Every structure is written in structure tokens, then in C-alpha cells.
Amino acid sequence: MSGDFDILAFGDSLTAGYGLARDKGFAPQLEAALRKRGVPASVINAGISGDTVAAGWARLPRVVGSLKRVPALAIVGLGGNDMLRMVPPRMTREGLEAILGAFAEREIPVLLAGMYAAPFLSRQYQSEFNAIYPELARKFGATLYPFFLAGVAGVPRLNLFDRVHPNEKGIARMVEGILPYVLRALPSRTRAAS
Numbered sequence: 001m002s003g004d005f006d007i008l009a010f011g012d013s014l015t016a017g018y019g020l021a022r023d024k025g026f027a028p029q030l031e032a033a034l035r036k037r038g039v040p041a042s043v044i045n046a047g048i049s050g051d052t053v054a055a056g057w058a059r060l061p062r063v064v065g066s067l068k069r070v071p072a073l074a075i076v077g078l079g080g081n082d083m084l085r086m087v088p089p090r091m092t093r094e095g096l097e098a099i100l101g102a103f104a105e106r107e108i109p110v111l112l113a114g115m116y117a118a119p120f121l122s123r124q125y126q127s128e129f130n131a132i133y134p135e136l137a138r139k140f141g142a143t144l145y146p147f148f149l150a151g152v153a154g155v156p157r158l159n160l161f162d163r164v165h166p167n168e169k170g171i172a173r174m175v176e177g178i179l180p181y182v183l184r185a186l187p188s189r190t191r192a193a194s
Contacts, residue, residue, distance in 0.1 A: 003042035011077030015047025053095035077113035089128035100140040111185040113148035143185035
């Protein structure tokens, strides 16, 4: 069923639904939650497991070019793989800045799904990495959801056996957490349709 408007979920394995049935990942669960609230959105899964910010930036033109219509909102959830691979925060920031800039040029509102650096990393790395998301959200006027894995990270019953990727219940918790931010970030014309 096609919605009245599209939301682009652009990210990595957390968006792609790694290890889950096709209808249990982030995009389908978010779409179901929106429709339950009368919001006629189709959520497009543009997540690729393993993507760093640089990989996301490299494929963004192809993704946007393949869309049948301009999305009402883009949810950007990248950076977790950069952090796990200890990519210098400066490089992560530059890539995310380019991605947000590309959406801004196309006048597509963005909800930035933030990430926190793992506690085993150095304090300097944590400080530099954790500052990226709020600073870029302010710069581009994006809505910020501070931590994409809020309530899920470190909770064994909400994760797959690898303890990194959310299971179906973990995705449901992610959707529950981000949903108010999605509703707030949607342009008024789409909210009026609900």
C-alpha cells in the first residue's frame, strides 16, 4: 500500500533491519506505528548494513535519484560503524555535514538519529564524537533524536545474540522512542493529512 507521502530512512544496519525478517525491521515497524496513528506515510528502507558515514555519502546521489517522489522527511541514522571502527570524529563530522547539506539543498527536512560513543573508547574520542550530532542538527536546523539506540543498547533481551543489533522487540523500542520526533519533524502539510 502506497502512502500519501514518503519518509526516507537512510542509514546502516540499524535502519536496514540486520538479522530480522523483512517486515520486522525499522522501516516497516515505523510505517506501521505511523499508520496506527493515522499518518499515511510509506517509510522507504535505505539502510545498508556495515555502512560508514563515508559509504552513506557515496551512495546518497544514487538513492535520491532512484526515488519516485521527493520524501517529506529523511531520517539519517549513520555513524555507529564509524565509532566502532574508531574513524576519526573529524571525518565522521565532515561526512554527516555533507549528507545533511545535500538534503538541505533539496529542501528535504531531516531527523538526525544520533549515536553515542561506546564507554570503552577514550574520553577524548567520546567527547569529540558525541558533539557531532547536536552541533550539526543546530547548524542545519534538523530535528535531533539524541540516541537512536535509547533504551535498547546494553539490554540483552532487546538485542540479537551479537549484543550489537536490536531484535524485533528492540526495533519496536527504537520506534517507540523516535516516533514523537518523527511526528514533530514532519512538515505541517503532512501532519494535516493525518
